[in-house]
Amino acid sequence: TGCKLVxxxxxxxxxxVTNNDLAKFIDTNDEWISTRTGIRNRRxxxxxxxxxDLAIEAAQKALEMAEVDPKDVDLILLCSSSGDDRFGGAPVxxxxxxxxxxxxxxxxxxxxxxxxxxxxxxSCYIKAGGFKNVLVVxxxxxxxxxxxxxxxxxxxxxxxAGAVLVQACDIRExxxxxxxLHSDGDGKRHLISTFKENETDDDASSENRSMTSxxxxxxxxxxxxxxxxxxxxxxxxxxxxxxxxxxxxxxxVGSNNFDWLLLHQANQRIIDGVATRLEVPSERVIxxxxxxxxxxxxxxxxxxxxxxxxxxxxxxxxxxxxxFGAGLTWASAIFRW
Ligand code: ACO
Numbered sequence: 001t002g003c004k005l006v007x008x009x010x011x012x013x014x015x016x017v018t019n020n021d022l023a024k025f026i027d028t029n030d031e032w033i034s035t036r037t038g039i040r041n042r043r044x045x046x047x048x049x050x051x052x053d054l055a056i057e058a059a060q061k062a063l064e065m066a067e068v069d070p071k072d073v074d075l076i077l078l079c080s081s082s083g084d085d086r087f088g089g090a091p092v093x094x095x096x097x098x099x100x101x102x103x104x105x106x107x108x109x110x111x112x113x114x115x116x117x118x119x120x121x122x123s124c125y126i127k128a129g130g131f132k133n134v135l136v137v138x139x140x141x142x143x144x145x146x147x148x149x150x151x152x153x154x155x156x157x158x159x160x161a162g163a164v165l166v167q168a169c170d171i172r173e174x175x176x177x178x179x180x181l182h183s184d185g186d187g188k189r190h191l192i193s194t195f196k197e198n199e200t201d202d203d204a205s206s207e208n209r210s211m212t213s214x215x216x217x218x219x220x221x222x223x224x225x226x227x228x229x230x231x232x233x234x235x236x237x238x239x240x241x242x243x244x245x246x247x248x249x250x251x252x253v254g255s256n257n258f259d260w261l262l263l264h265q266a267n268q269r270i271i272d273g274v275a276t277r278l279e280v281p282s283e284r285v286i287x288x289x290x291x292x293x294x295x296x297x298x299x300x301x302x303x304x305x306x307x308x309x310x311x312x313x314x315x316x317x318x319x320x321x322x323x324f325g326a327g328l329t330w331a332s333a334i335f336r337w
Contacts, residue, residue, distance in 0.1 A: 002174030003126040005335060007068065007165040009061025010305035011054040012043040012158075012292065019155070026151045033155050034290075038268020042158030042293035044143045052084045054161035055139040056096045058301070062163040063097070068133055070097040073165075075125055075134040076105035079114030079297040081326070082141045083107065093137060111191070112264045112325030114138060114297035115162070116179075116333050122166040123176045137163040140296035145193050147223035156267070157224075158293035162301025175336035177318075178250030180242045187328035190230040193221050231325070235270045238330050239263065239322045240277040246332035247320065255279045258334065259317040260307070264324055265289040265299040274322070286312065286319075296325070304337075313337050 018041050019030035034040055045051065055078060063070060076099070078090035085092075090105035099105075110117045115138035122134035139161035146154040169175075196219055243261075247253050261280045263271050268289050275285045286307045295302055300321055307313040317337045324330040 001127055001129065002169045002171040003123050003166050004169050004173055004175030005164050005337060006167045007062040007064070007066025008163065008301060008305040008308055009058045009065060010160065010162040010298070010302045011057035011061070012160045012302070013045045013049050013054065015044050015046040016041050017044050022155055026149065026154065028151045028155060036269070037156060038287070038289050039156065039293045040290045043160060045141050045159045050084050051080070051082065051139050051141045051159070051161065052089050052092050054159070055089065055137045055163070056093055058139070058161040058163040059093055059097060059135050059137050062135065062165045066165040066167065068165060068167070070099045071101060073097065073099045073133045073135055074103045074131045075122070076103060077118040077121055077134065077136050078105070078107045079110065079118040079136065079138045080107060080140055081109050081111050081114065081296060082144050083139075093135070110329050111327055112266065112294070112296050112299065113323035113327065113329035113331040115300045116321060116323045116331040117181065117329070119164070119166065119176070119333055119335070120179045120181060120331070126166065126168045132168045134166045135163060136166060137161060138297035138299070138301050140298050142224065142294070142296050145221060145224050150223070152228055153224055153226045156294045158295050160292055160295035160298040160302050162298045162305055164301055164304070177252065177334040177336070178246045178248070180246040180249065180332040182238070182242065182331070183327050183329045185327070187230070187234060190227040190234070190328065191224070191326040193224045196220055196222050232267070232270060234328060235266065235324045236273040236277070239274045239324055239332070242330055242332040243274075243278060243320050243322050246334050250334040252318070252334060257318070258320045260284055260286050260313060260319045262286045262300060262303060262307075262319050262321040264322065265292065265303055266294045266325070308337065
């Protein structure tokens with residue numbers, strides 16, 4: 001069995017926040033943000049909007065493009081690190097779409113690499129047999145846990161959802177050619193939002209401590225904490241190697257053997273650095289980071305959807321994609337649209 005991408009969709013919140021809007025409450029300016037990151041605007045969830053609604057809208061659009069009935073969906077993978085419910089949101093998408101025969105639906109948490117790990121998982125489920133139509137949704141609202149007083153991180157992120165439908169096909173039509181997947185817990189400390197323990201009495205003996213801290217108070221997670229320089233260096237180092245490895249698995253080594261370079265939209269300077277190392281000219285690089293910032297697991301399907309609907313990516317085009325981020329995790333995929 002082969003598998004191919006047959007539809008895509010995306011959705012963003014209505015509130016647009018410009019660099020000048022940010023400069024009203026933190027010590028920054030449009031010039032600094034746009035020259036260091038390429039970002040000019042981002043969308044941020046507000047009012048009654050929630051992330052699941054964006055994910056549902058993106059998934060619906062992908063199904064419409066693919067002309068696939070929701071009841072024919074067998075698996076929904078929601079790639080997200082910032083969902084509306086810690087127990088996962090994929091089954092909510094399943095209910096909202098009206099997938100009546102209860103397909104499998106669950107979440108994958110791998111930050112900005114999440115979408116490509118979802119794509120790989122979709123291909124594994126299809127190739128293992130029994131799954132024909134798999135929705136892979138990337139949705140994140142990092143605005144929920146950035147520290148809006150930390151100018152080194154809050155300027156980077158935006159909220160969005162993107163989706164693709166992956167369909168089983170004859171092996172001769174196979175459109176997912178090669179993957180390269182990695183993680184490195186050593187670099188975890190460079191990008192975290194960890195569970196905050198309740199205050200405990202440090203002087204208490206360990207035997208007592210368990211009783212003095214019981215029952216636990218409702219705790220929360222810390223703000224996103226990031227070492228931007230380390231993440232930057234990591235991305236520019238590993239992503240070109242990873243794309244080359246995926247191209248080799250696909251039998252497509254060489255920068256002229258694919259049509260488009262589509263990276264996780266974290267920072268225009270990272271995108272440019274990787275493109276230069278791979279010798280891909282800017283005309284063949286997909287980028288919309290200026291308008292949406294870093295939307296984590298949503299960024300690749302959001303940029304893909306815009307490029308497909310805008311007529312850049314045409315049927316038959318081959319795309320080299322890579323995601324990278326917290327974990328640390330990084331993943332590349334070569335696929336045909
Ligand atoms: N406005 C104005 N000045 C600022 C701002 C700002 N928003 N932010 C930092 N500065 C200042 C710093 O205080 C520093 O000043 P100093 O020299 O007086 O100390 C100076 O600018 C340089 O700061 P750096 O942090 O060294 O700037 P750098 O060029 O590294 O750019 C940035 C920072 C944009 C964060 C960059 O490192 C980056 O993009 N890194 C990648 C981050 C990333 O992509 N993270 C997401 C990964 S995906 C995921 O999994 C969620």
